[in-house]
Amino acid sequence: MTGGKSILELAPGSPPIRDVEDGAPKTREFNTSRYTSPQILEREKDLIFRKTWIAIARESDVTRPGDCLPIDELDESLVVVHGEDNVVRTFRNSCRHRGTRIFSGPCHLRRIECPYHSWTYHLDGRLIGVPKREGFANLDKQTHGLLSVRTECWGGFVWITFNPDAPPVREYLGALAPQLEPYRLTDMRPLYRRTHVLPCNWKAVLDQATESYHIEAVHSHSIGRVIDTVATFYGLDPHHLQTIPIADYRWRAWLDRLTVPADLHFEPDQVRLFHKYVIFPNTLINVMPYHLTVFRVFPITPDTCRFHYEFHIRQKANLVDRLRGWLTLMASLYILREDFGVLLPFQAGAKAAGNHRIPFHSEEQPLAYFHGVVDRYLEAGTNPN
Numbered sequence: 001m002t003g004g005k006s007i008l009e010l011a012p013g014s015p016p017i018r019d020v021e022d023g024a025p026k027t028r029e030f031n032t033s034r035y036t037s038p039q040i041l042e043r044e045k046d047l048i049f050r051k052t053w054i055a056i057a058r059e060s061d062v063t064r065p066g067d068c069l070p071i072d073e074l075d076e077s078l079v080v081v082h083g084e085d086n087v088v089r090t091f092r093n094s095c096r097h098r099g100t101r102i103f104s105g106p107c108h109l110r111r112i113e114c115p116y117h118s119w120t121y122h123l124d125g126r127l128i129g130v131p132k133r134e135g136f137a138n139l140d141k142q143t144h145g146l147l148s149v150r151t152e153c154w155g156g157f158v159w160i161t162f163n164p165d166a167p168p169v170r171e172y173l174g175a176l177a178p179q180l181e182p183y184r185l186t187d188m189r190p191l192y193r194r195t196h197v198l199p200c201n202w203k204a205v206l207d208q209a210t211e212s213y214h215i216e217a218v219h220s221h222s223i224g225r226v227i228d229t230v231a232t233f234y235g236l237d238p239h240h241l242q243t244i245p246i247a248d249y250r251w252r253a254w255l256d257r258l259t260v261p262a263d264l265h266f267e268p269d270q271v272r273l274f275h276k277y278v279i280f281p282n283t284l285i286n287v288m289p290y291h292l293t294v295f296r297v298f299p300i301t302p303d304t305c306r307f308h309y310e311f312h313i314r315q316k317a318n319l320v321d322r323l324r325g326w327l328t329l330m331a332s333l334y335i336l337r338e339d340f341g342v343l344l345p346f347q348a349g350a351k352a353a354g355n356h357r358i359p360f361h362s363e364e365q366p367l368a369y370f371h372g373v374v375d376r377y378l379e380a381g382t383n384p385n
C-alpha cells in the first residue's frame, strides 16, 4: 500500500484556528524562538504552569493511607501523600526545621520523619514530634507543619495548582469533564510507564503528538503506510480535542464486544473514534473505552524536557483486554521511537533558525490553536488588565 493521507476538519462551532499562510486574516504569528528562549520558558513556568492545574500523578500511585510519592518537577520538590483520612495531599518535600529534603523515593509510612534531626509529621502534614523540644525558644508546632500545595483528585489523576485563585479542577476542565466521565478513568491502571528526558522544548512533544503533517515522512514504514483518516478538531478552550476514526478491521466488532465494559454507557462515537485530548498545558490523553494513553511533559530547560509516558488498561481487564492492550502498546512504542528520532534535529534547527516565523500547514492547525492559548496566558500575565 502506498502512503495514505490524513486530513483535519474543524468541528462546527469550533473557534477559528486559521493558518497564517492561507490568506485568512493574520491573527497571530509564531516564531521559532518560542522553543529556544530562556526568557519565554521562565514566563511559561510563571504564567502557565503556576496558574493552571497540573496532573502530577495517578491516584493509583498512592492507593493506601500512608503511601507517599515524591515528585521533582517545575523546579519544585514535592511529595504526594495519601492520608489516614483518605485525603490525598501534596506537600513541599522539605522539613520545617532547616529545610532538609525528607523523601527520596516512593514509600509507605505511618509517620513522616525527617532524616536529619527526626522531626516527625502526621500524614496530614501536622508537626507532631520535635526531639529535645525544650532547646527551641518559643517553637510553635501549629505553624511548623509541612507546607501544602493545593491538590484535588479527578479522573484518577492527582492534580495540583500553585494558584490560590484557580477554580476547582472540574471547572477548569470545562467541557472535558462530562465528556470523560463515561470512561471512568479512575479504573485505569498502568500496563506500562516510562520517563524520558528528551532533547527538545516541552511544547515540541505536544506539537508532534497533535499534528498529522509529519506522518508520511516520519512514519513511512509504520502508520504512514496505512493511515487514511479525517481527524476532527474541537477547540475546548484552553484545552482541545481531536477525534480520529480507527480502522474497522475484521475482528474489531468482536473485540469491542469483549473489551468495551458493558456497565459503562458510551456514545457510539466514543467506541468508534479515538479521542485525543490536550489538557492544557502539558497533558495529552488518548482515550478509548478500554485503553488510556497519557503523555505528560514538563520543561527542564528551553532545550530539554521530561516526558512521562503511560499506557493503561482497566483494573479488571480480562485476557483479551490485556492482549489487545499489549499489542496496541507495542505499536505505540514503535511509533513513539520514530517520533523521538526527529526531536533533536527539530530542536537544533529551531536554535539555528534564530527567530524564524513558522508557517503552519492545515494539518498543523491544532498547533496554531495550542500556541495561541500559550500566548494568551503569557499576555494576560504580562498585562493583567
Ligand code: FES
Binding pocket: 095, 096, 097, 098, 099, 100, 114, 115, 116, 117, 118, 119
Ligand atoms: S532539618 Fe529536618 S529535623 Fe532538622
Ligand SMILES: [Fe+2]
Binding pocket: 208, 209, 214, 215, 218, 219, 335, 339
Ligand atoms: Fe508521530
